[in-house]
Amino acid sequence: MDTRVKRLSRVNDFVVKFANVNGSGSASANGLFARSILRMGVPVAARNIFPSNIQGLPTWYEVRVVEAGWRGRRGGVDLMVAMNPQTWDRDVAEIESGGYLFHDSTKPLPPSKFREDVNVLGVPLTAIGNATYTDPRQRQLFKNIIYLGALSALLGIEPAEIERLFAEQYKGKEALLDSNRKALALGREHALEHFDCPIGLRVERRDAVGDRIFIDGNDAAALGAVYGGATVAAWYPITPSSSLAESFAKWCRKFRTDKATGERRYAVMQAEDELASIGMVIGAAWNGARAFTATSGPGISLMQEFLGLAYFAEIPAVIFDVQRGSPSTGMPTRTQQADLVSCAYASHGDTKHVLLLPEDPGECFEFGALAFDLADRLQTPIFVMMDLDIGMQDWLCAPLAWDDARRMDRGKVMTAHDLDAGRDFGRYLDVDGDGIPYRTYPGTHAAKGSYFTRGTTKDRYARYTEEGPAYVDNVQRLLRKFETARALVPKPVVQPAAQPTNAGVIWFGSTGAAMAEALNELEHQDVHLDRLRVRAFPFDEAIVDFVAAHEHVFVVEQNRDAQLKMLLVNECGIDPAKLTSVLHYDGTPITERFITREIGEKARLYNVTPLPGNRHQVTGNRKAGGRAA
C-alpha cells in the first residue's frame, strides 16, 4: 500500500461494497461478513443490489457499518471489494477519495486501472485457492471465504465470531465446517503477513445491537400473516414478492403442521396467474377463511377487475404489494414506491382502498397481522404496501412482539344462532351506522341467511336491482365505510423538531431509514423540520392539521410523479403550493446524502429558519421511527 495516499480512518462508521458476479456463491460469504459485525455488537445496514438474472450478471452487496444505528444508505463507498472484472471501472470510480480497493491480484492489472487517491489491497485469491483446492467449484466457493478471511484481518473483525457462525450454519456437517475454517485462515494469514492490519477502517466491539433482530420484510410479513390467522395463500411468482409466499409456507410448516398426523392447518396455492391468485383469495375469504396474496406492480395491474369486485361485493382480501421499479416490467430487482395511486384507486369506476404503509420489517409483521383484522372488520381489500428495499433486504429491527391475549377480530358475521334469534339479515344493510353490514358464511343455516354475491348493483338485501336510488344508497354507504376505515387504520407518527419551525416534512415506508439520519444531519446544518410519517390511507385528520400548521412541507417519496402528494392534494383538499416534493426514483434506495442535499438546498431557498419560541409547536404522539435504537 502506497503510504503517500491519504487513508480514510474510521471506526465503526464506513461503507463496504462487494462487487460480485451473480451465481458465484458470494451471497453466503457476504452475509457472514455482515452478521459477524453484528455479533461484535456493531449495527450494520446491508443491501443486496442484484440483477434480474440467475447467473453471470453483476451483483453487489453493500454493508454499511454504522455504530449510530442508522438503517438507510449513506451514499458513497469507503472500501470496494472488486471481484467482478465486468464492473471494475465503475466500481473503482465509486470509491471515496482516500478509500480502499480490495481485489484479486493473481493477474496483474495495468496502473491505468487504478486511482491515485485510492489505497489498493491486492490479495492473490485465485492463486491461493488454486494452490489449495483441485475441484473448480470449491476453488470458486472458497475464494469467497478466503476474501472474507482477508477482510476480517484488514478490518479487525474477530475471527471467532465468523467461526461461531460457521458452526451454526454447518452443524452436523463437520467436513464443511473444517474446510470453511481452513479457507478463512488462509485469507487471514495472507492479509496479516502482507498488510499493516487493521487498515484505517476498523470494527471495534461494542454493545450497540442489543436484542435487535436481523430480518427481511417478506419473511416478517409472512410471519405476520401466520400470526394474523391467514389460512389460505394464493400467489403467482413475481420478484420481489415471491419469498413472502414461500416464507409463509416455511413458517406454516413449522407452526401449523400437526405433529402426529402431518395435517396442515393452511393451504398454499401457486396459481396460474395473478388473476387466479386474487380470485382464489376472494373465494376463500367469501367462504370465511383469512386469505392473502403477495405480488408486485404487474400483478396489481392484472388484479384490477377482481379488486373492484371485492370492493363492491364487500369481500375481505389482503394484498401484500412488494413494489419494484416500474411502470411495465420496469426494473424488477430495483426498488420504488410507485404503486400508491394504482392501489389506492384500483379497478374501474369509483373505488377507494385501504393502504397500510410499513416502514420496516418490524411493521411488516405488525401490519401483516393487522391487515387480516381490518379486512374482516371492513369487508374490503387491504393493501400492505411494501417495497423491494424493505421486502428483500435484512434490516435490524426491534424484536417482534405478540400479545397472547389478542384474538382475531372476525368482524360482523351473523351466526345460525343470530338468525334463529330472529335478527334481520340484509347483506348490505347498515345496521350500526358505520357503513359496515353483516355477512354470513356459506353453509350457516338451512333456511335463513343465504344471499347472492354479485358484482352488479343490488339493494340492501342483496337483491339485484338497477334502480338509481338503490345504487346511490349503496355507494354512499361504501363512503361511510371508508370513513370508518379512517378511524381504524394506524395513525401517523408525528414528532416535533428540536426547535420551533415553520417547515415540516412528510414521508412513508422505507424512506424512513434514510430520513431519520438526514433529519439529524439537517439539524446540524440548522435546518429544523417537524416530522410526520404517514402509515395508512385513508389519511388521518392529523395530516391535514400538520400541513396547516406549517408554511412549507416537504414530501419525500420514491417515485417520479409524487404519488403521496397527489393523494394528499386529492383527498385532503391541501393547497399543492404548500407541498414541495423531494423525489428519488432511480431504483436504488434513497440515501441520507440525497435527502440532506435536496431538502438543504430547498430549505435555504424557502428561508426555513428556527422560529422564536412562542409559536404553536407540533406535539409528537410517539417517536418518528427510523432509528430503532
Add this chain to the structure above:
Amino acid sequence: MTYLAKPKVHHPDLPKNALGFTRRDYEGAISTLCAGCGHDSISAGIIQAFYELDIAPHRVAKLSGIGCSSKTPTYFLGNSHGFNSVHGRMPSVLTGAALANRDLIYLGVSGDGDSASIGLGQFAHVLRRGVNMVYVVENNGVYGLTKGQFSATADKGSKSKRGAVNNDQPIDLVLLALALGASFVARAFSGDKAQLVPLLKAAIAHRGAAFIDVVSPCVAFNNHAGSTKSYDYVREHNEAVNRLDFMPVRAPLTADYPEGDVRDIVLHDGGTLRLRKVDADYDASDKVAAMAYLESRRMAGEVVTGLLYVDPVADEMHAALETARAPLNALHDADLVPGSAALAAVNASLR
C-alpha cells in the same frame, strides 16, 4: 320477469325427500331467461338432482362467471349461498372457496364464452388441480347477452342468425377436460332430462373434478337452420354412448334393467354408477380410447353424449395439499396463532 314473485304457498301434499325438503325448497327465483331457453331445463335438472340426493340446500355453494348461463344460479337453490363473480374467473373463486371449507358441495356454472374464451385458462387449471366440484358448462355456441356473436365452441362453418359464417375451429371442452385430467367427464343435452339428471347426480357424488358439457340451445340467437347447436340439429345428431343410473349408498341395487351390457362403478362413498351401454364399442374407463372416439365422431358431425370418462378412485385437491380434516374457515386462534413464546424463539434465531 324479476317483478314476478314466486308464490310462497306450497301444496300440502308435495312429496318430501329424506331430509323433509320438498322440491320447492331447491328452487330459486323465477328465471329471467328467454322462454324455451335450454339453460332453464338445466336449472330444473339441478333442482331435481339435489332434491333426489337428499342434500340440504345450504350445504351447496353455487358459483358462476358472467353471461346467460352464469345468471342461472339465481334460479335454483335459493337457500344456498351464490356467487356471480367476474367473466371467466369462476374457477379461481370456486378453488378459493373449496380451499376455505372442504365440507361444502361446490357447483360451478359457466357458459361457452365464459369457459372456452375469456376463461379458458382458469377452466384448464381448475381441472388439473382436481378441485372437488361439479363444473357445468351450458354450451350454446353464442354470446346471448350481447346478442348473438359466435363463441369459441361454435362449429366451423356454422351460420349465425344474421347469416355470418364462423371460420374458426371450435374448442371441444370435453376433449380438453379429458386431456387436463378431469376425473369425471360427461356431455349431455338440455333437451334430454332423463340423461342429464343421473349425470348430475353422479357428478355430485364423484370426489374430484367433475365436468359436464351440456349442449343447451339458445332459442333467441342459435336455434335456426345452419346452426349446429339448435334443438333440431342436436336431436338429429345426438349419439348417446351410454345411459346412466346413479344409486346412492343407501339405495338397494335393484335388478330391473333390460338385458344388455351393464356395468356398475362403485364410488368413494359406496354409491354406485350403473352404466348401460348403448354403444358396445365405448369404454368410459379408457381415456385414450375415449379421446380418439370423441374426435372421430366429432369429425363425422355427431354430438356424442353420456358419461364419457370416469376415474372412480381419483382424488381431489385437498388430498394433495394434506389439508386438515376440519375446514380451514372453522379454525380458531389456538389452532392458528403460534403465540409469544414461539415468537421469542424466532427472534432468537434472527440474531
